[in-house]
Amino acid sequence: MSEINKKLGRPRSVESHQSILQATLALLAEIGFDAMIIEAIAARAGVGKTTIYRRYVSKEELVADAIENMREEVVIPNTGNLWGDIDALVENAAQITLSPLGRQTVAMIISSASSNSQFAQIYWAKYLQPRRQAFAIVLERAKARNEIQPEIDPDLVFDMMSGVMLYTLIFPPTTDSWEVHVRRCLNLVLQSAAV
């Protein structure tokens, strides 16, 4: 069986493939989806254009694959109290959301949402779902410790806080630091049920 899997001819280069994906994300962060051109991606990756066109039919397909391949391990913090856990989650979210890549990815998703929803779907599946689940676990633990009321809906809180962070991409808080602002929002959302 393994003999059948052996391919005649020169094998595809894994290094080239990885370089292409990394170059794609780098340029997406720097100049955004529309401004990226295949030739620039190739140059950044140190490959030929034909090497890219052998793998992908279009820029859209390439970018979708690059996002899909973003490897981001979600660590579920367990500091023993709600705010310790949430601080860790927020810190992680800040590093990603507020980055140039995060910004341009979001812009791309919004702009293309009506014509091409795959970017939103991948972002949801690869980035948001795991964090949503981690967040829910943190809130369930907090409930068990009686730090918040049992009827708090973790998914709703997560979606609201995601919206809050998204908003700060465009309009950064003016009177507080980003961290203080996010904490005040969390307070407002969670304190409604605080014992």
Added chain:
Amino acid sequence: MSEINKKLGRPRSVESHQSILQATLALLAEIGFDAMIIEAIAARAGVGKTTIYRRYVSKEELVADAIENMREEVVIPNTGNLWGDIDALVENAAQITLSPLGRQTVAMIISSASSNSQFAQIYWAKYLQPRRQAFAIVLERAKARNEIQPEIDPDLVFDMMSGVMLYTLIFPPTTDSWEVHVRRCLNLVLQSAAV
């Protein structure tokens, strides 16, 4: 004095000017900032390219002017109770934020935020500030009626709810309708201080 203001030669056409701005917004809504080309704007407006280039140096300048000229009167509702007022505000926000123009405007603002912040500034000044102020008035009235606690920060609530609505552009609520979702978020944010 008025004689000095009289210009020799053919006056600029106000109709052409308005057509250009309207065509700009229409195409922005339909295809987004980057995909718009001057020739298409001219065709949609029914003017010549030279007519546009006489007024604007670049597409960016044109789009900034078009956004600046969006005339959107903010009506401050006064139904006598908090939820009546808020329903009216949310309804108005929905019509704008969830529109194709709203979506592409937001995408453009996010994508260009680091290189060209004028779009965000104009959006803030022309769209958000008036609504923020209207929202603050509505919440102050609610405080006077003892419908919410006095320490609620109207600006913080507004910013959070703006974030919530922005988020729904990418990830529409799945289990509830948009209106129900927004109401639940408002409940969470305001109910924390309900008497």
Added chain:
DNA sequence: AATTTACGAAACGGTATCGTATCGAAATAC
């Protein structure tokens, strides 16, 4: 060693768009 497939630089035909120039006609002031 022969064959097969991939790689990458370079060239290419084709299309798209920018921004300006031209020019006859129009709309004003004098």
Added chain:
DNA sequence: GTATTTCGATACGATACCGTTTCGTAAATT
């Protein structure tokens, strides 16, 4: 009636980028 400025259709030179083709070289299998 003359002068001035704008309008808009058209053309233009220039640049940008796409996606494919060519071809010598490399990396594998047979």
